[in-house]
Amino acid sequence: MAIVIEEEKGGVSFGLILGWVVILGIIVIAVYYIFFKSPELLDSTLNSGIDIGPIGNIVDVDPQAIIRDPGFSARHELIAQPTAGTTGRANPFAPL
Numbered sequence: 001m002a003i004v005i006e007e008e009k010g011g012v013s014f015g016l017i018l019g020w021v022v023i024l025g026i027i028v029i030a031v032y033y034i035f036f037k038s039p040e041l042l043d044s045t046l047n048s049g050i051d052i053g054p055i056g057n058i059v060d061v062d063p064q065a066i067i068r069d070p071g072f073s074a075r076h077e078l079i080a081q082p083t084a085g086t087t088g089r090a091n092p093f094a095p096l
């Protein structure tokens with residue numbers, strides 16, 4: 001004869017319901033912010049002017065002096081331009 005010992009099954013616990021409500025709330029809030037909320041911060045950031053103030057007066061750049069500089073004209077390309085490689089076989093289903 002076998003003895004069966006089981007834990008008594010209770011009803012739905014309050015913690016389980018609260019956990020599901022919290023998870024559902026997080027999902028609803030995430031969907032709202034991803035799909036329905038307009039990004040107001042971006043508009044205010046792009047429309048604000050940047051004033052460099054007195055720093056702009058300190059820097060004096062002469063473009064012709066930069067172009068005539070021997071260090072500027074001694075530059076060379078370190079990375080070669082990419083070339084077109086092979087794209088595969090003419091018939092990919094043909095036996096090897």
